[in-house]
Amino acid sequence: MLNLSNHRVNDEIFQNYPLKTLRAMPTLQSGRKLGRWMLFFLFVGLVVMFLPWQQNIHGEGNLTAITPQDRPQTIQNVIAGRIERWVVRDGDFVKKGDTLLIISEIKDEYFDPNLPQRLDEQVDAKRGSQQATVAKIQALDGQISALKTGVSIKLNAARNKVKQSEFKVMADEADLEAVRKNYQIALDRLDRFEKGYQNGLFSLTDLESRRLKVQEDRAKLTSQENKLNVSRQELLNAQLELGTIEAEFQEKLAKAQSDRSSAVSYRAEADGEISKLRNKISSVDIRRGLYVVRAPQDGYVVQPIKAGIGETIKEGEPIATLQPANPQLAVELYVQAMDVPLIQTGRTVRLQFDGWPAIQFSGWPTVSVGTFGGQVAVIDAMSTTGGTYRLLVRPLVQEGDQPWPPQLRVGSGVYGWVMLDDVPVWYELWRQLNGFPPSLQQEPKEEKGAKK
Numbered sequence: 001m002l003n004l005s006n007h008r009v010n011d012e013i014f015q016n017y018p019l020k021t022l023r024a025m026p027t028l029q030s031g032r033k034l035g036r037w038m039l040f041f042l043f044v045g046l047v048v049m050f051l052p053w054q055q056n057i058h059g060e061g062n063l064t065a066i067t068p069q070d071r072p073q074t075i076q077n078v079i080a081g082r083i084e085r086w087v088v089r090d091g092d093f094v095k096k097g098d099t100l101l102i103i104s105e106i107k108d109e110y111f112d113p114n115l116p117q118r119l120d121e122q123v124d125a126k127r128g129s130q131q132a133t134v135a136k137i138q139a140l141d142g143q144i145s146a147l148k149t150g151v152s153i154k155l156n157a158a159r160n161k162v163k164q165s166e167f168k169v170m171a172d173e174a175d176l177e178a179v180r181k182n183y184q185i186a187l188d189r190l191d192r193f194e195k196g197y198q199n200g201l202f203s204l205t206d207l208e209s210r211r212l213k214v215q216e217d218r219a220k221l222t223s224q225e226n227k228l229n230v231s232r233q234e235l236l237n238a239q240l241e242l243g244t245i246e247a248e249f250q251e252k253l254a255k256a257q258s259d260r261s262s263a264v265s266y267r268a269e270a271d272g273e274i275s276k277l278r279n280k281i282s283s284v285d286i287r288r289g290l291y292v293v294r295a296p297q298d299g300y301v302v303q304p305i306k307a308g309i310g311e312t313i314k315e316g317e318p319i320a321t322l323q324p325a326n327p328q329l330a331v332e333l334y335v336q337a338m339d340v341p342l343i344q345t346g347r348t349v350r351l352q353f354d355g356w357p358a359i360q361f362s363g364w365p366t367v368s369v370g371t372f373g374g375q376v377a378v379i380d381a382m383s384t385t386g387g388t389y390r391l392l393v394r395p396l397v398q399e400g401d402q403p404w405p406p407q408l409r410v411g412s413g414v415y416g417w418v419m420l421d422d423v424p425v426w427y428e429l430w431r432q433l434n435g436f437p438p439s440l441q442q443e444p445k446e447e448k449g450a451k452k
Contacts, residue, residue: 049426049429050424052423055419055423056418057420058415061333061391063331063332063411064410065330067328069297072321073296073321074318074322075319076318077316080314080315081104082311083313084102084103084309085309088101089301091300093325094300094301096298099293100293100294104291106312116284119277123281129270147253151248158238161242162239168235172224175228182217183214190213299324300325301322302322305320328394329410330393331391333414336388340389343379348375349418352416353408354412372402372403374395374416376393376418378391378392
C-alpha cells in the first residue's frame with residue numbers, strides 16, 4: 001500500500017511544477033479554522049433567533065398639545081373696524097388681557113357720539129305709550145267682568161231647564177223599555193197559545209183574548225215612543241235656548257276679549273321695543289369696549305395677518321396667530337388602519353424627535369439611545385383623509401428615560417413606535433417575510449400610579 005506524507009508530495013509538486021496559484025491555496029489547517037468560525041457564527045445566529053423581540057407598530061406625526069386650548073389659535077376681532085394702531089410686534093409675549101390692536105368704527109349707525117342719550121329718549125317715549133295701554137286693558141277687564149255677571153243668571157236658568165228635560169227623557173226611556181218588555185212577553189205568550197190551540201190545549205176564545213192583549217200592548221208601545229220623542233224635542237229646544245244664550249254671551253265676550261288682546265299685544269310690542277332699545281344701549285356700550293382687541297390667554301404673537309394702518313377688517317376675520325405659552329405637549333402619531341385594532345389606550349410608545357440624534361432598535365427598546373417614552377392617550381374613532389388613524393401620545397417617563405426636551409416646539413416632526421408583545425426573533429422574521437400583522441396576546445396591564 002502506497003503511503004506518502006503530505007509534506008513530501010507537496011515538496012515534489014512545488015519543485016517540478018512552480019505554480020503560484022497552487023502555492024496561494026490554503027492549507028488544510030486554514031479550512032479547519034474557517035469551519036470553526038462558521039460553526040461559531042451559526043451557533044450565535046441560532047441563539048439570536050431565540051432571543052425575545054418586542055413587536056411594534058411604527059408611525060409618523062408631529063408635536064401638538066394634549067388640550068385644544070394649548071394649540072395654536074387665530075385671534076379674531078368681534079366687530080368690523082378700521083385698524084388705528086398695533087400695540088405688539090411679531091414674536092412678542094403677551095399675557096391674558098393685554099392690548100394687541102386698536103380699531104375704530106366703520107358703520108354709520110354707530111357714528112353718533114350721543115347715541116346712548118338718543119336711545120334713552122326713545123325708551124321714555126315707549127314707556128308713556130305702555131302706561132296708556134295698561135289703563136285700557138284694565139277698563140276692558142271691568143267690561144268683561146260685568147258681562148260674565150249679567151249672563152250668569154240666564155245661563156243657570158237655561159241649564160236647569162235642560163236638566164229637567166234630560167230627566168224627563170230618562171223617565172220616558174225607562175217607561176218605553178218597560179212597555180217594550182211587556183209587548184215582548186205578550187208576543188211570547190201569543191206564540192205559546194197559537195201552538196196550544198193547534199194541539200187542542202186552548203180554546204179559540206182564549207187565543208183571541210191573547211191576540212187582543214198583544215194589540216193593546218202594541219198601542220201602548222207606540223204611544224210611549226211618541227211620548228219619548230216629544231220629550232227629546234223639548235230637550236233639544238232647551239239646549240238650543242241655552243246655546244243661544246251662550247252664543248250671545250260669547251259674541252259680546254269675544255269682542256271685549258279681542259279688544260283686550262289687541263291692547264295686550266300693543267303692550268307686549270311696547271315691552272319688546274323697550275327691551276330692544278335697552279339691548280341696543282347695552283350693545284353700544286359693549287361694542288365701544290371691543291374697539292380694543294385683547295389677548296385671550298398667555299402666549300406668543302405669531303404672523304400678524306393684517307398689518308397696515310387704516311386697513312379695514314371684517315367681523316370674525318383672523319388678524320394674527322397666538323401660540324399659548326407652556327402647552328402640555330403631546331404627539332400626533334398616524335398609523336395604518338390595519339394596525340389600529342392592535343393598539344389600546346395605555347400602550348407604551350418610543351419617540352424620536354426631529355433634531356435629536358437617536359439610535360433606535362425597535363425590537364430592543366432598552367438598548368435604544370436618544371429616544372423618549374410616551375403612552376397612547378387617545379385613539380381617534382375615524383380615519384383621516386389619507387386613510388390613517390391618529391393617536392395622541394402623552395409623555396411617559398419610565399425608569400432610565402429622560403423627560404421630553406424643553407426645546408420642543410409645536411409642529412416638529414416625530415417618528416414613533418408603539419410597543420406590543422414580546423416574540424422570538426425567528427417568529428418576527430417569519431412574520432415579516434410572510435407579510436403578517438403583529439400578534440396581540442392580551443391587553444396591556446394598567447401601569448401602577450398611572451392617571452386614568
